[in-house]
Amino acid sequence: AQRVTQPEKLLSVFKGAPVELKCNYSYSGSPELFWYVQYSRQRLQLLLRHISRESIKGFTADLNKGETSFHLKKPFAQEEDSAMYYCAADGATNKLIFGTGTLLAVQP
């Protein structure tokens, strides 16, 4: 079955510390991978997608097909990064399969 797994419900770090939000996927074929973010009282929005190979707000994510992972990383966390982060996959079906999300809390 197609599945996206985010093992951590909560990740708490101090400002300036590195951040890694874990995501693993189980899919047949080669899905497209995404990270979505939801800031407090805002709607869900796309942060980045693996085909773009971009760095958005200092975040990057590398697709590792061998480990079927798409971890989200940032070298120095900022307080404004505190939000709910969802990893998602699309196997060319136009439907996103989401993980359960990780709440990132950046302490001052």
Add this chain to the structure above:
Amino acid sequence: GAGVSQTPSNKVTEKGKYVELRCDPISGHTALYWYRQSLGQGPEFLIYFQGTGAADDSGLPNDRFFAVRPEGSVSTLKIQRTERGDSAVYLCASSLNGGAVANEQFFGPGTRLTVL
């Protein structure tokens, strides 16, 4: 420009009642999606429209759930004989078009449905 809008923002109903949830996609977006998000979970796919037709309704949990998009723009998600387990946030998203290369999906603010 205006993003995806959803009405109502909150809906409280009683078990057994019928509810309709509305989604206005971004103008010009041909693809529209409905998701359901239960507490502590990620969004769960329900149905995807390409234009007026439902291209994939495999996520609808049972025949109490139905969605329409008669003119290829606004969509309505309809739930009959609501049950307490239907309580969730219902999210709508739209994208420029569907297709083999996934377009970015833009999400609405959601409708929080509570079934008493």
